[in-house]
Amino acid sequence: MDTLEQHLKTLIVDALKLEDLSPDDIDAAEPLFGDTGLGLDSIDALELGVAIRKTFGIKIDTVTEDVRHHFASIDNLAAFIRAQQGNAQE
Template identity: 60%
Template sequence: MDDLESEVKALIVTSLNLEDLGPEDIDSEEPLFVEGLGLDSIDALELGVALRKKYGLKIESVGEDIKAHFATVRSLARFIRSQQAAQQA
């Protein structure tokens, strides 16, 4: 697990107030929604806001691409890296 994945896990726990869960309890490949971590659409909105604030992400609209980016911690970390690379280009 890399540092960005650890940051994303901590952000999920703090921004969603997951009191019974620590960042170390989240597997990077575990689905975040429905099965797996069990987040819902409200959690997705809150997480999106937190990611925008922390990483300056631009999330245009909710579509299949965004759903894929938000599928797991690892896919979120890849999305953040791609956005950061695009901003630096």
Template identity: 45%
Template sequence: MQNLHRELKEFIIETMNLEDITPDEIGDDTPLFADDGLGLDSIDALELVLALKKKYGIVLEANDEKSREHLRSVATLATLVESSRSA
């Protein structure tokens, strides 16, 4: 699972064009959208959802509470990716 966490951190950095951040600077449980985390916004969320669909075939519904929970951190994204791979 650590390889997947690293892959997702690199994916987020690339997708969000976070040039000043390295994967090592993102904790597995760091909030992606909170001010005390990466500080991504709603536009970033849309970009991330589209990129997840393209790369992993994962479809998330807009304005769905479960979708928000899946996008909370690298750890929650990893759980989503793993569950979609098992399905």
């Protein structure tokens, strides 16, 4: 498993205090929000956004369709973070 994806899973469990889940319980491709997948809500999204900004030092714009896409799954979040970190190094 990719290190960034594992780090994101751990961050989600810890930041959102999901005591009944372990990072290994989260499928990197499953939806994070809504009625399927992990089932996170808008409050969780705010808390997760803050944790990601603090942990990875990246900027997250206000809620747009792009941001919704980035937060759709662990895989999408990892791709977004990699892109942001790549842009910061240029």
